[in-house]
Amino acid sequence: MTKINYLLILSLFILMALPFTLQAQELRGRVLNAQTQQPLRGVTVSVDGKAFTLSGETGYFEAELTSVNAPVILSYIGFKTDTVYWSEGYDGSVIEVLLQPKGAVLQEVQVQGYETNRPLLQTAGAISLIEREVITRFDESSLVRAVNTVPGVRMEERAPASYRLSIRGSSLRSPYGIRNVKVYYDGIPFTEANGTTALNLLDAGNIGRMEILKGPTASIYGAGTGGTVLLEPRRAAPGEASLEVGATFGSYGFQRQTATASIGAENSSILVQYTRQTYDGYRQQSAIDRDVLLISSQFTPTDKRTISANLIYSNLYYELPGGLTQEQYAQDPRQARGGQFGSVAQNASLDLEGINVGLKQEYRFSEDFRNTTSVYGLHKFKDNPFNTDYERNANQEFGGRTSFVLDASLGSIATAFTLGGEFQRGFEVARTYDNNGGTTGNLRTDDEVVSKAGFLFAQAEFELPSDIIATAALSLNDTRYEITRLQQVASGNYIYKRDFEAVLSPRVALLKQLTDKISIHASVSSGFSPPTEEEILTSDGQLNEALEAEKGTNYEVGVRGFMLADKLSFDVVGFYFNLNETIVSRQDVSSVAVFRNVGSTDQKGLETSIGYTLLDEPTQPLSLLKVWGSYTYSHFRFKEYQQNETDYSGNDLTGVAPHAATAGIDLTTRFGLYFNLTANYVDEIPLNDENTVYADSYLVAGARLGLKRQLGAHFGLEVFGGVDNLTDEKYSLGNDLNAFGGRYFQAAPDRNYYTGLSLKYTL
Missing domain, CATH: 2.60.40.1120 (Carboxypeptidase-like, regulatory domain)
Structure with missing residues (x-):
């Protein structure tokens, strides 16, 4: 050849x-x-x-x-x-x-709010989103700084892990803890039947996204006049199989270690995360030690069924430094409350251990008909030596929620009908003792408390001509407490029952989409908020039998969208809220919080958020430069408030700043280097109903610089460092309102630093 x-x-x-x-x-x-x-x-x-x-x-x-x-x-x-x-x-x-991200970001972002599962541009209501990127722009020691980036919402810490959350002034009745705000985790109730929420059982790393619904949302989420917070858990994404470890170290002995394993396939995902956090504290008696284990999973065994299961175990210990007078705060903000019943002498602290297990199923009978049902159970133990007493509580609870959604049409009008209900039952064994230097003394009271809360809800959505969406919703709410006193030295045994009569709470909303980039909305909603068990049965064992539920009506109108070639995004909401039988708190001579109804409040406000992309050139060394900000104006007043011979009508609402603003700058380079700068301003805050004492206004800033790089096909590395309170401002975060003896102030840390790294291996 x-x-x-x-x-x-x-x-x-x-x-x-x-x-x-x-x-x-x-x-x-x-x-x-x-x-x-x-x-x-x-x-x-x-x-x-x-x-x-x-x-x-x-x-x-x-x-x-x-x-x-x-x-x-x-x-x-x-x-x-x-x-x-x-x-x-x-x-x-x-x-x-x-x-490239689409310019129409608001059109693409889906929200759960009001169970509509619509794009934000098509949702009639004041909703703020806190994405994972916002949480991670800080050191993740808490959620406070991330939550305070959005308008109309203020989160405080009286001590590390002692959260207080206020939506449009709702912290008025929260001397400690979270009340008058309903919280859900993966659509499952996280707020307990007694009306309280132990949000500090969660680590910031457990949360994938937060949706905050402001004002009365009782039509879908039951009783409440403050608002609703919907938390989404961290999940493994389809195609993901990875191991990740991280560590952060900071000032005043701050340490945080995390380990995460996740496996995701097309029809299943599971994420296991363990977090440990310790902190010596800026003030005396303000240390924290917390361990959190999260197991988050989701499975789609068939085209019709999706099942998710979550387990959260938390073991939390934190110390309580106590409030300071203005003179003590000026002299040494790092000191704890002193004296015979001082925080150090009495070992004022809280030891909280809990496990929460939730299971949820979404079943699609057809393309037009589906059901979502969830059940949960929790067990929690609290050991709480306080300055003047010692509480030991154990709580067991179960509950569930179900909703049916039918997509139909009335002639040419597309309609969605939602019908469902929710029920919770809690049983608590509560005992109080004398506090003898941090140990239990003589038994004061021994109570068994049964809490039951439930509601039925219905909602209809109509897609009308001219791009108008109309919503009508209604819920029927009921709350009951049964308190059995097994022992009390002074008054003897008894059984006390309190049933807050079922109340109908309606909501009506309209949305008009002006263009594919701008929409306006308006709504009227009614709220009903019964007292929590802790407000009826105070920590000194006294019963507050005269306390009534709050009732109010909220009117709001807003506009959101984007313009200027999609570089500018904006969201503006104005509202008027009239609240009757307003509950306020006040401390007595033994520093025990007592509660009462004070007539009514008049609350007018404006909430705005805006973002502008100055530079978006992914091929250039400086690939992204963006500025954003939020502003809240609160004209909140006591409308009718008479205490004995004193008339407080017309006074500023206690604990609410007239003006608050947050602004930030985000910078990213093609190489993976990033920089975040955040500044937060809060106006002076009235600390008592008399308006004779105010907390000073303050401006604090924080910055974070980091580098994210991919090391080959399997390893990803992030190193970062940051500073909080860059301006070294002296301010009080988590003021004790109406505190006896003028102990209003809870000092926040001065300038402090942190640094850390995370290493991720993808299988």
């Missing part, structure tokens, strides 16, 4: 083998957010229009190349679909693909 024939045969063989070679060749790529340069997980990657794979946690994917120049399509919700062509000279190396 001639040389030419050999060459001809060899050429034919190569040409015949080429398609098979290409068919077996693997594409290797990595998908990044073009604005932030961060990996995108869950991106659908298809070749020739056929779905092949999803990108993993680090953005990597592999797919099979079927032909020369085959179109590879990458699509992801909230981002512009991109098509890439791999040339025949592709050598198998990893190629980065940058996906």
Whole structure:
């Protein structure tokens, strides 16, 4: 055979083998957010229009190349679909693909609020979103700084892990803890039947996203005049299998360690996370020690059924430094409350251990009819030596929630009907003792408390002509307490029952989408908020039998959207809230909080948030520069308030700043370097109903600088450092309102620093 024939045969063989070679060749790529340069997980990657794979946690994917120049399509919700062509000279190396976020961000963001599951632009109501990126711009020691970035909401810490959450002034009745705000975790009640919420049992790393619904939302979420917080757990994304460890160290002995393992497939995911946090404290008697274990899972065994299960175990200990007078605060803000019943002498602290297990199923009977049902159980033990007494409580609780949704049509009008209910039952054994230097003394009271709370709700949504969405909702709420006193030295035994009569709470809302980028909305809602068990049975064992439920009506109107070539986003809401039978708290001579109804309050406010993207050039060294801010104006007054011979009508509402604002700058480079700067201003705050003492206004700032890099195909590294209270401001965070003896002030830390790193391995 001639040389030419050999060459001809060899050429034919190569040409015949080429398609098979290409068919077996693997594409290797990595998908990044073009604005932030961060990996995108869950991106659908298809070749020739056929779905092949999803990108993993680090953005990597592999797919099979079927032909020369085959179109590879990458699509992801909230981002512009991109098509890439791999040339025949592709050598198998990893190629980065940058996906551009869609300008219509508000159109793409889905919210759960009011169980509508609509884009934010199509949701009629004042809703603020706190994404995971906002939580991680701080050191994750608490949620306070992340929550305070949104308007109309204020979160405080009287001591590390001693949270107080106020939505439109609702902390008026919360000397400690969270009340008058309903909290859900993965759609399962986290607020207990007795009306309290132990949010400090969660670590900031357990939360994937927060939705905050402001004002009365009783139509869907039961009794409440403050608002509702919907927490989404961290989950593993489809295609993700990773191990991650991290550590943060900071001033005043702050340490935080985390370990996370996650595995995600197309129809299942499981995430296990353990977090340990310790802190010596800025003030005397303000240390914290907390361990949290989260198991978060979700399964889709069939096309019709999705099941999620969550377990949260927490063991929390933190100390209580106590409030300071103005003179003590000025002299030494780091000192704890002193004296015979001082915080150090009495070991004022709280030891809280709890486990919460929740199970939820969504079942789709058809494309138009579905049901979501959840059940949960919790067990909690509290050991609480206080300055003047010692409490020991054990609580067991179970409950559930179910809702049915039917998508239908009334002629040409698309309609969604929602019908459901929720029930909770808690049993608590509560004992109080004398506090003898941090140990239990003589028994004062021994109580058994049964709390029952439930409601039925119905809602209808109508998609009317001219891009108008109308919503009508109604709920029927009922709360009952039964307190059995087994022992009390002074008054003897008794049984006390309190049933707050069922109340109908309606909500009506309208939304008009002016364009595909701007919408306006208006709503009227009624709220009903019965006292919590702690407000009826105070810590000194006294019964507050005269306390009535708060009732109020809220009117609001708002506009949200984006403009200027999608660089500017905005959300503005104005509201008027008239609250009757307002509950306020006051401390007695033994520092025990007592509660009473004081007539009515008049609350007018304006809440705004805005963001502007100055630079978005993913191919340039400086790839993103963005500024954002929020502002809250609160004109809150006591409308009718008479205490003995003194009339407080017209006074400023206690604990509410007239003006509050937060602003931030975000900078990202293509190399992975990022910088976040956040500043928070709070106006002076009235600390008593008489308006004779105010906390000074303050401006604090914090900054974080970090670097995120991918080290090969499997390892991801982040190193960071930051500073809080950059201005070294002296301020009080978590003031004790109406405190006896003028002990109003709870000093916040001065300038402090932190640094840390995290290492992630993708299997």
